[in-house]
Amino acid sequence: MRGHDLINAILPDELILEILCRLDSYKSSCDACSLVCKRWLKLERASRRTVRIGASGNPDAFVKLMIQRFAAVCNVYIDERLPISSPFPSTYPLGHGMPRTATRKSRSCKRIRGSSSKLHCAVESSGSEESDIEPFSLSDAGLTALAEGCARLEKLSLIWCSNVTSVGLRSIAENCKALKSLDLQGCYVGDQGLAAVGECCKQLEDLNLRFCEGLTDAGLTELAIGCGKSLKVLGVAACAKITDLSLEAVGSHCTSLQTLSLDSEFIKNKGVLVVARGCPALKALKLQCINVTDEALLAVGTYCLSLELLALDSFQRFTDRSLCAIGNGCKKLTNLTLSDCYFLSDKSLEAIATGCTELKHLEVNGCHNIGTSGLESIGRSCPALSELALLYCQRIGNNALFEVGRGCSLLQALHLVDCSSIGDDAICNIAQGCRNLKKLHIRRCYENLGDIALAEIGDGCPLLKDIVLSHCRQITDVGLSHLVKRCTQLESCHMVYCPFVTAAGVATVVSSCVNLKRVLVEKWKVSQRTRRRAGSVLAYLCVDL
Template structure:
């Protein structure tokens, strides 16, 4: 019978609860929307959905944030994963829903009575309560999460397993004590940029014996005493620890970590105060380390020698801004860490080609290599990688001015599995380097070249003919590339992402080829292409219906007409940047706003936005500061 309820009478609560849990099991925005839809079916479904909701992402920067967190804890007691980020605005926290075209006054009374479930509109609720917090020290109104709100959450959601508090500046030790007393199952805690004192960290260590992941990046207010107290109590369970830019961190903390955290697998340390002694303690005590990221300017060869000697399970190593370690250190690591798959070297000025020879000969499993600003490395360094690392999948070279094109002959010959190549500010590279890569690395999926002033059509044609799997291409300020190279790419490679910023020889003809040959394009940057016009945008609108992001800033020949063609075809568009387009007017901006129901961000000059457009799309507008 029409209108009869054929589901609820037949399904007991247990079975319906299992159905709702399966709906949300996939995670992500789609699962969240499906759960919200379940909650709108009827009161029974809303009650069961609330009882099974496992995760929530909240903004902590709105008014009455504490009250909202209390409501969240009351309505969703089964929450196990909560993320609170003071940097989020209301739209970001609640998720971007398509903007309704229906005027607010036309909604029926029935529609007004049907309220969305709280989790789908959390940030909106945060911003909608009347402001009643006391003023801050500078006279401004306080509107952020405090210990009171965190206490409500801890008491209401005692099964909490993951808690992330990002830039929650009003949280103190008192809030963490409440978490420690009530959330005994806590396994992951992120306190990035919070001002936490020693008592809070010590309480977490005493109360959360199952803690596995801890992030203390940019945490102020504590001292070595806090971290030492925490690891003494729960160090046995700790698997991942991140500490960055904490002025209190010293070798004493690292010594405690080395002494009490034998099962630690992931460690990130960035500090100006850490020296060899602290890292040696880590190496000797944490022999299960698999991922290690270090930025310790006062540490040297002795510390890295110890890592090579004791951390034989190390798989990923990132060394940043080391001013004192030499080839000797990397040699020790290469000999001791034969399972190394990922290596990042940033601004390590004392390393030479010998360093990479040690790594290449010993670490045959190396899959990802990034060299950034190591200006003493020359062509031989890359040749060693090509000869000895057949498993290489990703290679990134940033500001390596001494590496010449001939090095890529060895890469092309020996690294046939290469999938991603990033080349930035490598001034000696020319077409022959890319031809070597294309001929030998036919599995290439991502190619990114920035400021490759000697790269031209010959290289692109070779890539197009040999690398049929290419999906992402960046050619920023490759000023010798023309329509011929771009047409070859369009004919042979179905791109998803394309960045042509600053390729000033590209015309409407080249972009027409891309639009007709790459229908799956979702990202396109055509900024600073000074001779393209409306024809290019019309072709993109017709040929690239899946496009979500486009940047066309500094395109002086594009007009409102071209924008209209783009909008009519690209209905999935979410982000658009179009500053310094002199022939796009207020009408063009209004066309983007009215025609793109999924728009999340529009970067444009403020003077081009009419009052009507501002009222209609205020949250998605970003303005370029032109008054400086």
């Protein structure tokens, strides 16, 4: 009935709480609900489980305020990478009751009530001008307050919180024993804190130790011993004091490990060998370790039969033996990335194509000895391929994409960068065989790609949503016209350093594609009329691509 608040009169608190819990991952929706009335504000605060805190003037105080407001929070993400110039970030993640901008001080103070007002005034009093206010980092005191106030904490992310030490981490470990995910990227914590996590947090599943320069083998070994039965995901990068010794402990104790990411010049074959033998459930392996050789991947191919993702970066000691072992043993492999692996040849891709027929994602980046025949094998034997990225592969020619177009009808994304041997014929074959293509990125392929390719894409790929054209010197307005005539679902179009694309071509794209959300182009190619018509979706080139 008109004039009656039926929702608040009929719906019990329990039902509203259930609805709000389902919106927890959508912060803007939660914020909107909290503005409905005081009752909804109270219920929303009581049900919010996830809070994200960006760079701020006083994160310790923000953490204490967060604990007071959101009693049910169990997922906390703190990221101090972003620079700040004011006591509050431009958009404060805690939601209702915080100012949108710190520069409008008088307006903000009127809106803020209670404890948040006291916090705002306290931070403001540290300096009369914004330039006098120095940014602070989360300290052990703030982390201790979080630990004591959020005993049900399950996920904690501390990104580049450089003032946090083992003291604060130990408080988390001792108070938050249900912790399942811990991200310490860029934190200078020591071995004592990590050992405490291993001792207390027996449910820990996910651990990120990227750029944790204060850790040594002792800390990771204690963690592996304590959390060996639960740990499933481990990432280690740029930790100079973590070597094969602690990786052997991981392989010996973490038998449930599913994902391992290593970026280190101090890890050699022995550690990876122990992990391969001791972690049969391993599904994802990412390696950027210049001192690891074929011996390690031979073990992976032998023991890790559940492997689904393999990423190898900057391996100058790997040869075709490694990929042959993977092809022979890892039949479930669906995702393969090869970057700057100079000694891999077509034989490697042939082995993958023969053994890993369920491959869905393939990226070949800067592997200069891989050419046409290797990719032809992929096209013939991997019909499930959905994404293909060829970057700086100058030995791969048109025939390779001919086989992909003929055999990989499920392909949805194609990325080409600096592939000078690929031309119109290759793209035409893709267009004729891959009618599900949604994303096409072509950068620096210069003189071989032109309007014929775009016309074929327009005719053959009606589902295309995203196209990037950079340094394509033979493409003209005519090709763009053919493309947009049929690709009516296009949402994003980047066309830069294409000298024969003019303002008329840009206008054609804008006027023909009603679903466009973003167009990137040189500013001088946009007419006043196009700017008036589609100013909200236009973006202008400011750096080289």
